[in-house]
Amino acid sequence: MSWNQIVPSVSELHSAKRRAVLREAAQAFNRQGYHATTLEGVAKRLGITKTAIYHYFPNKNALLKACFDEVMDAAFANLAEATANGRNGREKLRRVFAGYLTHLLDALTVAVVVLEDGALAPEDRRGAYAKRDRFERALRALVEEGISDGSIVPCDPKLVIMALLGAVNWVPRWYRQDGEWSAEQLATGMSELLDRSISTQPPRSLVRRVKDIKAVGDGARDATPRKPAKRKSP
Amino acid sequence: MSWNQIVPSVSELHSAKRRAVLREAAQAFNRQGYHATTLEGVAKRLGITKTAIYHYFPNKNALLKACFDEVMDAAFANLAEATANGRNGREKLRRVFAGYLTHLLDALTVAVVVLEDGALAPEDRRGAYAKRDRFERALRALVEEGISDGSIVPCDPKLVIMALLGAVNWVPRWYRQDGEWSAEQLATGMSELLDRSISTQPPRSLVRRVKDIKAVGDGARDATPRKPAKRKSP
Amino acid sequence: MSWNQIVPSVSELHSAKRRAVLREAAQAFNRQGYHATTLEGVAKRLGITKTAIYHYFPNKNALLKACFDEVMDAAFANLAEATANGRNGREKLRRVFAGYLTHLLDALTVAVVVLEDGALAPEDRRGAYAKRDRFERALRALVEEGISDGSIVPCDPKLVIMALLGAVNWVPRWYRQDGEWSAEQLATGMSELLDRSISTQPPRSLVRRVKDIKAVGDGARDATPRKPAKRKSP
Amino acid sequence: MSWNQIVPSVSELHSAKRRAVLREAAQAFNRQGYHATTLEGVAKRLGITKTAIYHYFPNKNALLKACFDEVMDAAFANLAEATANGRNGREKLRRVFAGYLTHLLDALTVAVVVLEDGALAPEDRRGAYAKRDRFERALRALVEEGISDGSIVPCDPKLVIMALLGAVNWVPRWYRQDGEWSAEQLATGMSELLDRSISTQPPRSLVRRVKDIKAVGDGARDATPRKPAKRKSP
DNA sequence: AATGAATGAGGGTTCATTCAT
DNA sequence: TATGAATGAACCCTCATTCAT
Numbered sequence: 022m023s024w025n026q027i028v029p030s031v032s033e034l035h036s037a038k039r040r041a042v043l044r045e046a047a048q049a050f051n052r053q054g055y056h057a058t059t060l061e062g063v064a065k066r067l068g069i070t071k072t073a074i075y076h077y078f079p080n081k082n083a084l085l086k087a088c089f090d091e092v093m094d095a096a097f098a099n100l101a102e103a104t105a106n107g108r109n110g111r112e113k114l115r116r117v118f119a120g121y122l123t124h125l126l127d128a129l130t131v132a133v134v135v136l137e138d139g140a141l142a143p144e145d146r147r148g149a150y151a152k153r154d155r156f157e158r159a160l161r162a163l164v165e166e167g168i169s170d171g172s173i174v175p176c177d178p179k180l181v182i183m184a185l186l187g188a189v190n191w192v193p194r195w196y197r198q199d200g201e202w203s204a205e206q207l208a209t210g211m212s213e214l215l216d217r218s219i220s221t222q223p224p225r226s227l228v229r230r231v232k233d234i235k236a237v238g239d240g241a242r243d244a245t246p247r248k249p250a251k252r253k254s255p
Numbered sequence: 256m257s258w259n260q261i262v263p264s265v266s267e268l269h270s271a272k273r274r275a276v277l278r279e280a281a282q283a284f285n286r287q288g289y290h291a292t293t294l295e296g297v298a299k300r301l302g303i304t305k306t307a308i309y310h311y312f313p314n315k316n317a318l319l320k321a322c323f324d325e326v327m328d329a330a331f332a333n334l335a336e337a338t339a340n341g342r343n344g345r346e347k348l349r350r351v352f353a354g355y356l357t358h359l360l361d362a363l364t365v366a367v368v369v370l371e372d373g374a375l376a377p378e379d380r381r382g383a384y385a386k387r388d389r390f391e392r393a394l395r396a397l398v399e400e401g402i403s404d405g406s407i408v409p410c411d412p413k414l415v416i417m418a419l420l421g422a423v424n425w426v427p428r429w430y431r432q433d434g435e436w437s438a439e440q441l442a443t444g445m446s447e448l449l450d451r452s453i454s455t456q457p458p459r460s461l462v463r464r465v466k467d468i469k470a471v472g473d474g475a476r477d478a479t480p481r482k483p484a485k486r487k488s489p
Numbered sequence: 490m491s492w493n494q495i496v497p498s499v500s501e502l503h504s505a506k507r508r509a510v511l512r513e514a515a516q517a518f519n520r521q522g523y524h525a526t527t528l529e530g531v532a533k534r535l536g537i538t539k540t541a542i543y544h545y546f547p548n549k550n551a552l553l554k555a556c557f558d559e560v561m562d563a564a565f566a567n568l569a570e571a572t573a574n575g576r577n578g579r580e581k582l583r584r585v586f587a588g589y590l591t592h593l594l595d596a597l598t599v600a601v602v603v604l605e606d607g608a609l610a611p612e613d614r615r616g617a618y619a620k621r622d623r624f625e626r627a628l629r630a631l632v633e634e635g636i637s638d639g640s641i642v643p644c645d646p647k648l649v650i651m652a653l654l655g656a657v658n659w660v661p662r663w664y665r666q667d668g669e670w671s672a673e674q675l676a677t678g679m680s681e682l683l684d685r686s687i688s689t690q691p692p693r694s695l696v697r698r699v700k701d702i703k704a705v706g707d708g709a710r711d712a713t714p715r716k717p718a719k720r721k722s723p
Numbered sequence: 724m725s726w727n728q729i730v731p732s733v734s735e736l737h738s739a740k741r742r743a744v745l746r747e748a749a750q751a752f753n754r755q756g757y758h759a760t761t762l763e764g765v766a767k768r769l770g771i772t773k774t775a776i777y778h779y780f781p782n783k784n785a786l787l788k789a790c791f792d793e794v795m796d797a798a799f800a801n802l803a804e805a806t807a808n809g810r811n812g813r814e815k816l817r818r819v820f821a822g823y824l825t826h827l828l829d830a831l832t833v834a835v836v837v838l839e840d841g842a843l844a845p846e847d848r849r850g851a852y853a854k855r856d857r858f859e860r861a862l863r864a865l866v867e868e869g870i871s872d873g874s875i876v877p878c879d880p881k882l883v884i885m886a887l888l889g890a891v892n893w894v895p896r897w898y899r900q901d902g903e904w905s906a907e908q909l910a911t912g913m914s915e916l917l918d919r920s921i922s923t924q925p926p927r928s929l930v931r932r933v934k935d936i937k938a939v940g941d942g943a944r945d946a947t948p949r950k951p952a953k954r955k956s957p
Numbered sequence: 958a959a960t961g962a963a964t965g966a967g968g969g970t971t972c973a974t975t976c977a978t
Numbered sequence: 979t980a981t982g983a984a985t986g987a988a989c990c991c992t993c994a995t996t997c998a999t
Binding site for chain 4: 520521522523524525605607608642644645647648649651652653654655656657658659660663669670675678679681682683685686687688689690691692
């Protein structure tokens with residue numbers, strides 16, 4: 022084909038549009054929930070018609086499933102990265118959540134349809150639940166690892182994971198891109214908070230007060246110092 | 256009339272039924288979300304007909320509003336109690352969340368429709384949002400107080416409150432009464448977690464390791480030791 | 490029975506209440522139409538409950554039928570009187586309409602459910618239609634009589650009757666008791682108008698201008714001069 | 724594109740269908756009243772489904788409003804024409820009513836939903852009432868004009884207008900296209916009747932009897948002589 | 958006689974989905 | 979590829995009616 026590289030191929034165009042549809046739908050799902058979202062509304066915001074969506078997805082539920090899959094894919098990718106590079110349970114966990122959060126906050130990304138898992142079609146649900154459970158189990162394993170290696174405070178891993186996921190999954194419903202924080206700032210702030218909630222290390226402020234007596238802390242926990250706000254344009 | 260105090264009066268019966276309807280609806284809202292909940296389903300689970308519900312609530316949205324109001328009432332009650340009795344910002348905050356959580360987990364109670372605020376009728380929304388914002392502002396003030404009095408680690412109060420609320424409000428969607436934990440255990444576990452996430456004090460486990468050197472901690476924070484599971488009957 | 494004549498008997502009470510229900514329902518039917526009228530509304534205005542109505546009428550449609558019957562009874566009564574006392578077709582017709590109108594305007598009376606004949610139950614409809622048709626036929630006969638005796642202008646009796654009934658039956662929908670006219674004034678004004686519309690006699694004002702030349706008119710037509718307003722209290 | 728002018732364009736098709744829906748609904752409203760009319764029924768008679776209607780009108784009430792608007796538009800058009808061309812109050816009035824009636828009787832037209840004004844949505848009602856009141860006021864002004872110029876008998880304009888409107892608006896409820904009269908005949912007959920009811924001129928039959936003595940009448944009133952029936956096919 | 962509770966039928970409306978163009 | 983038309987399922991809600999008290 023001529024126009025090489027310049028004019029996008031037909032299939033490129035198709036997947037670009039598909040992607041746009043998915044993004045728009047995901048944002049709607051995040052904001053209003055699956056059932057309150059209408060295809061009409063999604064289409065209108067894209068400047069297309071409702072039926073055009075059906076060229077890219079077989080039905081509404083497929084949009085949800087695609088969201089779910091993407092989130093889970095990102096989750097497992099983060100998990101792999103974190104497991105490979107983290108030095109102890111807590112650090113691994115922090116890496117997972119930081120990556121997960123960054124993914125959620127990325128405007129381009131599909132999002133926390135995790136909240137809407139119940140809306141999946143029965144045939145998709147089993148697989149989705151299995152994936153999600155696998156992810157949660159992996160996270161729990163990291164907690165246990167952290168408890169073992171002393172980086173995480175003794176606790177119930179299941180409860181902790183649900184709590185942290187609650188905090189994280191909730192973000193897309195209240196975070197506004199044009200709001201007070203940049204995505205980066207938010208991710209950092211949340212990560213610190215989550216980290217503190219399970220760390221065996223005293224919080225930084227305390228560390229400073231105690232360090233004269235005895236060196237405490239693993240250093241790694243200060244790896245993400247608060248950066249000055251790099252606010253996006255409104 | 257005899258049967259005094261024993262046989263419930265007519266109006267008592269009415270409000271008991273009303274309460275039952277509200278509870279059932281709330282559970283459905285929590286599990287599936289507002290829009291995915293059908294009055295038919297709620298009625299069926301109560302063994303009544305759809306229209307019977309209309310004897311107790313004028314419409315579906317009124318159920319949502321009633322949920323919301325109840326949650327907020329409990330929230331403010333906790334806030335008052337905590338403000339009066341807490342000794343510092345962090346302790347106050349912990350009391351608020353502990354009470355809030357207990358309320359959410361109470362089987363008798365209506366629940367976290369907070370997640371579904373967008374589904375409120377336009378005329379109710381303004382008031383509901385105002386109430387909710389007032390509550391969140393109060394929580395943020397507690398965080399600031401805690402930062403000032405040194406009980407809470409320096410942080411962005413807004414972000415912290417949203418994170419903690421996310422963790423807490425998410426609970427009713429995954430907590431099962433007949434599950435692994437009693438409500439009390441859950442409340443305790445969550446409280447400890449939330450508390451750790453903002454505390455300037457080193458975590459208990461660390462404290463033990465450090466206490467030989469220097470006494471640290473405010474004592475109060477161990478006021479709620481993990482009790483042996485008092486599991487409810489399924 | 491004691492309390493003779495003073496305390497009304499049980500059955501008197503019953504029929505008085507029945508009457509009250511019928512009146513209220515009739516007014517609602519007149520104002521809003523049968524289908525837009527709810528028994529709840531009728532009951533509320535009477536200060537009773539919806540179910541109480543069922544002590545006096547077996548169902549909503551029976552109220553409509555009762556209205557209809559009453560109107561038709563009055564109509565036939567007027568017809569008899571008018572036929573007996575009127576001196577010619579036109580005069581008879583005028584008497585019928587005047588009486589009919591008076592009945593419609595009587596606050597105590599049930600009313601123009603004629604407009605809602607289609608809402609009657611199928612089993613009642615046949616009878617009701619028969620009655621109504623009989624009445625309309627009688628009116629047409631009067632028109633024909635009037636044409637024959639020269640008191641009514643040549644015209645299509647059917648059309649004329651429908652037109653006059655339209656004008657008359659429409660009254661209850663716009664007439665307000667607390668409005669500008671007394672019932673009497675309205676009845677008089679309408680009668681004059683209806684009369685003029687079919688009369689072979691020149692209108693009064695013309696008569697005055699012509700009477701110098703030749704005596705015209707039947708005298709009877711001036712039998713109901715406009716009286717000064719005797720307004721009812723609000 | 725070929726088929727020019729012959730095959731209707733897409734948008735023409737749309738508005739033709741819209742028109743068909745409106746007509747069918749209007750007929751139902753006229754026959755049974757607004758509340759007794761179901762969209763299901765309207766659709767069935769059109770051979771479509773209930774929901775198809777929603778492609779052309781946002782809801783049931785919009786159908787009513789469209790009817791109302793069309794009637795009022797025709798009313799004002801007639802008013803303008805009559806005011807411009809009528810020679811005196813009575814003649815103007817007659818022209819208005821004749822035109823109005825013709826419109827009502829036109830099979831293609833939407834009709835006398837005037838009777839159902841109370842069923843309009845609250846937000847539409849104010850405007851509709853204002854329009855209707857403006858029309859009625861204009862008619863009353865014509866009556867007053869007629870009284871002043873001697874063409875109309877002294878009377879209460881308000882009462883007269885309500886009576887005449889009653890007679891006219893009632894027509895669509897009983898007139899059947901496949902009945903005894905053509906629309907033209909009916910319009911003529913009704914017009915004569917209405918005219919007689921307010922005219923200062925002696926009726927034609929009387930005129931003939933009197934004219935030997937003195938010439939009376941304005942000539943114009945005989946402008947619409949009864950034409951021989953031109954019956955439409957059933 | 959009167960009531961509150963409850964029901965079932967039915968109507969308006971929304972919305973995902975299909976079809977023909 | 980994209981659209982407008984059309985459909986059917988489902989839901990909320992109203993209301994006449996019945997029943998037990």
